[in-house]
Amino acid sequence: MSSDDGNIFEDRTEESGDLIAASSALLTLLLSTCSVEKFMSELATLAADVVVPAASCGITARSNGHPVTVATSDPRAAQVDEVQYGENEGPCLETLNTGAVMDVPDLTAEARWPRYRPHALQQGVRSSLSIPLTVGETTVGALNLYGFTERAFAAAARAHLETFAGQATTALALLMRNIEQEERSGQLERALTSRSTIDQAIGVLMEQQHCTAEAAFQLLRTHSQNNNIKLRELAADIIERTAGRATTPGGRFATPVHAGKGSPRAGR
Secondary structure, eight states, rough: OHHHHHHHHHHHHHHHHHHHHHHHHHHHHHHHHHHHHHHHHHHHHHHHHHSOOOOOOEEEEEEETEEEEEEEEEHHHHHHHHHHHHTTSHHHHHHHHOOOOOEEEEEGGSSSOOOOOHHHHTTTOEEEEEEEETTTTTTEEEEEESSSSSSTHHHHHHHHHHHHHHHHHHHHHHHHTSSSSSHHHHHHHHHHHHHHHHHHHHHHHHHHHOOOOHHHHHHHHHHHHHHTTOOHHHHHHHHHHOOOOTSSSSOOOOOOOOOHHHHTTTOO
């Protein structure tokens, strides 16, 4: 075997390892949570890491008949999703409406969705892959992957992502089967509320720290992980203090604009 052949096999092993790790993490998540909100949030992050380099991922579902993003791996995915909702066109909506996979290898050469396309290109998107999440015969959501190079989801990457999406759909079906309808609806509503709260907190930090949405999101996430605080609770604390209202007992964020150990500005 030549050294070149060896490199090929090493690359394939690395790609398979990403899928194996994500699948293992998905199983652990299913066994450890009864929350649709947490499952969707972690699912977006896991899916983004299935490919190398990592993509941005958003999960689209319907709420009161309207498409909404219930979880994202980063703010850019949410922004690209929102463009599609606003323009009422785009690959994630096609997948949600038809249940078909939408593969966009080169957005610069794409003729579909003329209102969506320039906005996505402005966000740096060069390729995308939207995969249906189907429970039974119903498409309950769309897993949207956004790549920042052309053909980011070539044959091997697409195969891995479709395999992972199938596993995720099965896990989601099992999770939903074990949750009462009323509780499931309430958790989805809280997930949407949490997404809105987090987005507002990102806006506050962007203004205070003079940084991008991606940097603000990373500050929130790092502080949340380092201090074992749920992301939505941390975001609510920031909004409450910015609005001048009293926070909950044991407030975690007395001076969010000051840098220091454990504060969102630290590590900027």
